[in-house]
Amino acid sequence: MKLSAKKMHYILDIMINISHNAGRMLIKLFETKNFVYIHKPGKANIATNADFLVQQLIVEELKKHFPAIPIIAEETPQTKLTGSQFLFLVDPLDGTLNFIHGLPLFAVSIALLKEHKPILGVVYAPILNETFIAILNHGAFRNGQRLLCRKDIRKEDALGATGWPYDPDLLPWTYKTLMSMQQNIQEIRILGTAALEMCYVAAGIIDIYWEVNLQPWDLAAGSLVVSEAGGIVTDLNGKYFDPFSGCVLACRSKRLHQYAIKLLKTCSFSSASS
Structure with a gap:
């Protein structure tokens, strides 16, 4: 219908x-x-x-x-x-x-x-x-x-955000991503609310947001806010986003999105996104 x-x-x-x-x-x-x-x-x-x-x-x-x-x-x-x-x-x-x-x-x-x-x-x-x-x-x-994702910025000036997984087996991967991102963007924040972190990507406050071990109710509304504001929302591999997949990569521009994928790939995150 x-x-x-x-x-x-x-x-x-x-x-x-x-x-x-x-x-x-x-x-x-x-x-x-x-x-x-x-x-x-x-x-x-x-x-x-x-x-x-x-x-x-x-x-x-x-x-x-x-x-x-x-x-x-x-x-x-x-x-x-x-x-x-x-x-x-x-x-x-x-x-x-x-x-x-x-x-x-x-x-x-x-x-x-x-x-x-x-x-x-x-x-x-x-x-x-x-x-x-x-x-x-x-x-x-x-x-x-x-909301329209603001003009692209230099990756060195990008603000990232992520979250702590409830699954302790994912902590080593999380530490790796934090180190990889921290060395290549301006700074990282952990706000403790996936829905708002995605909305802040749409508002141009956060530039790159990634997280795993999430539930569909964490992701569904916020992901739509990002995509409708002109941002990019995918899984961690840059592929089709499914709110039931448990993972998300949301960025305010295509260039930052491609850069984030490149950084995350150095962390062997395939198991985290499966």
């Missing part, structure tokens, strides 16, 4: 409203610190009751408006898929560890996929009051302003 532009905007408006409602709940929990920890497998892989409360709100609202579309959300990923060609991917709190420690870098991420490809994306950072949206073939926006 093909969605009209009018229908796409209708769905997007509802996704934005839901993300803002979820954000208001997160702000209240963040400011009062009224949450409890829930440990999950992997070092620093922690959830809180805030993750579950906000997810419940989002899922209930999506089901109310779109009962026929299945939903996969971070805290209930075992959801059974039907034959629907559409799918919502939800991360109720991307950046949970930041949230716990009082860092305002966290976001709500909601994406609509058609046949496993993101077609609508919303990333809302409630404390920062930043709403990033993307519509397939219709652009990306931050708080209503069109």
Whole structure:
């Protein structure tokens, strides 16, 4: 089924409203610190009751408006898929560890996929009051302003970003990539929220972002924001990006993207991207 532009905007408006409602709940929990920890497998892989409360709100609202579309959300990923060609991917709190420690870098991420490809994306950072949206073939926006990846820069001036994997077996590869990038670009940051890091590529704040050991709800909305802003999104080999692959390389220009692939290839990352 093909969605009209009018229908796409209708769905997007509802996704934005839901993300803002979820954000208001997160702000209240963040400011009062009224949450409890829930440990999950992997070092620093922690959830809180805030993750579950906000997810419940989002899922209930999506089901109310779109009962026929299945939903996969971070805290209930075992959801059974039907034959629907559409799918919502939800991360109720991307950046949970930041949230716990009082860092305002966290976001709500909601994406609509058609046949496993993101077609609508919303990333809302409630404390920062930043709403990033993307519509397939219709652009990306931050708080209503069109996002276009800024003019290319020298690779020596590029700012990179990545994340720490939960899988300890991937740490040696991560260290190698950090060393390779650090020696060849200006600097690296680890923000702790994949969705926002990708949005910041689209906004021209981050120039190169790469990470492995991710989940589809981490990647779907933010990747669409980057591509619709004119950035490049692929897997670590520079091939077709699949949000279910668990890895991403997002760059603001083709030249930086090619350079990043060259640097990553020196780190023997094929096993990390498989």
